[in-house]
Amino acid sequence: MPPEQDLSFAAAFARGLLDPARSAPAIVAGPNGKAAGKRYAVYRNNVTMSLISALAAIYPAVQRITGPDFFRAMARFHIRSSPPTSPLLFEYGREFADFIARYEYAQTMPWLADVARIERAWLDAYHARDAAPLSPAGLAAVATERLADLVFIPHPALRIVRSSFSAVTVFAANRDSAPVARIDASTPEDALITRPELDVIVRRLPPGGAVFAERLASGEPLGGAAASALDACPDFDLAFNITGLIEAGAFTSLVLGDAR
Incomplete structure (x- = not known):
């Protein structure tokens, strides 16, 4: 496959990974050209769960405060609005604290975003x-x-x-x-x-x-x-x-x- 087609396929494949409302790209097919919607949905779910796990590892105090279910729901919304831009998972989630500050269901915990900012600073200091x-x-x-x-x-x-x-x-x-x-x-x-x-x-x-x-x-x-x-x-x-x-x-x- 020529490089330009490689990039085209990758872009089409990635476009719907974080958007559950999108159907599987037409270029994605299973054996013998069969539709691969279910396979794509499984892969999409695995990507989302990996990013949620990355956020949980970066923000353990936030997750402990909110509880795992609340955290996972909040993380899903963040992932859809701010997909990763780096292949390094520890770099992901830099905008999470700002997202928490805007997140409707976190408004009863106005200090939660600042706790997240401290956790992000902790990780950045660790890797400095x-x-x-x-x-x-x-x-x-x-x-x-x-x-x-x-x-x-x-x-x-x-x-x-x-x-x-x-x-x-x-x-x-x-x-x-x-x-x-x-x-x-x-x-x-x-x-x-x-x-x-x-x-x-x-x-x-x-x-x-x-x-x-x-x-x-x-x-x-x-x-x-x-x-x-x-x-x-x-x-x-x-x-x-x-x-x-x-x-x-x-x-x-x-x-x-x-x-x-």
Whole structure:
């Protein structure tokens, strides 16, 4: 079969895989040219189930919160609206959190989308490039008068997820099989996701910490990032926050702002 016909067949075959309303493509046939509608339907179901399983593996806390039946139904709708664009299954589902935020039957769980965002960030941190984290000694060696000009180079695994709900608490409570007590999810929480060595770590950032970490990760010098954090949160504790970020492995190195 010429390459152009190969592509034409593949496109026609794939077109209906995620749409149960479509009949089997006319070019799909069984032995002796017989219709292959049933065979195609079985294959289509297997593709859908594989994608649902991939989403369940990426978002285990979301599935535990909703229950398997609710999760499978929600995942089916997402799969039909956002088919995969990469052959790598761990890359699938990047839009799932946004879909959850719009999904009619998830509106009673307004924090669920942010839990999904933390889970996606966890997976991305897990697959991020390895890098040695910055040691506390690196900051201690900088002269006091140059601290405000310091630029922090973010670790490849660094992720920050901000939430108007207690998404970090809900995430942590649902990532294993231990019983979950009732959680008041109304308190805003921001998540810091890092992987300084082999294990991904999710921490709840202190007040002003998300603004501070985001500004540093974007390349803003320490002085400007601290000022932005103080504007957002008058109780921002600079020493506590910078110590926590370094201990978490959020950065790999330091440069002076005028030396970049």
